[in-house]
Amino acid sequence: MRVSWQATLEGGARMVDILHKVGVEAPSPDRVYDALSTIDGLAGWWTTDTRGRSSVDGVIKFTFDSGFVDMKVLELQPGKRVLWLAVDGPEEWVGTKISFDLKQDGDYATVLFKHQGWREPTEFMHHCSTKWAAFLMSLKSLVETGKGAPHPNDIHVINSKH
């Protein structure tokens, strides 16, 4: 019995999530929510090649030069929360969940971001964490200025391609 607990414990202790927070200058979270819940909005900050159905139970396909990811929309709470499940794409992503929780803090709409369910803190996970920060800055820019930096015009953090 102790062995199985220990194994579970070690698995648990290794588990890590990607967390981020950005503040978007806006009178309410509504425009941020639009950018997270519509195909046009998503194409404005993550990847220009965004297709599919963005309603609950729909699947959105996000395509990049290096591959794609399919997200099933699990929850949509207008102005408050968006939750996706990665159902196809990079092996390490499949089965992970991505959430965006919104709230208003004075003149800023705050986005609390979580990409959870990673099985191992691999080097790819480190990379994705930094890229998510860059894309969330792109989301902020989109809502504040009308112009984001979605792929293929994204900020590269590793080399000239990624």
Place this chain on the structure above:
Amino acid sequence: MRVSWQATLEGGARMVDILHKVGVEAPSPDRVYDALSTIDGLAGWWTTDTRGRSSVDGVIKFTFDSGFVDMKVLELQPGKRVLWLAVDGPEEWVGTKISFDLKQDGDYATVLFKHQGWREPTEFMHHCSTKWAAFLMSLKSLVETGKGAPHPNDIHVINSKH
């Protein structure tokens, strides 16, 4: 016995680290290492107000408008690794460790960053994760172009001050 294992397990499962990875265009990790292991280097990408002793067992004080953090240097492996322990500053940081592991990938010096030992995935931790990404981009810029974006000229991710 089972209760105590369970408690430990839950603590373990909740534990999260901040992870990032950046690639810096450079023929070797040497200049990245300099930017992580000297007072002048650190002042070029994290905060201009960086003082103290950057050798092993020394304490470096990093000061920002909003406060400061004191880092004890635990490890210095030239061209390979820098490890700090936060010994004073924000309560949530004290006792956490920050590591930078360097390696060469072709034309890029890769930095694997980890800020570990957070007790809870608080909102402040989400904020610090995004800010670390911005500061690591500043480190990349410093080595590649000679100009970083240290505090007080850092990229704001939350509002006009943070």
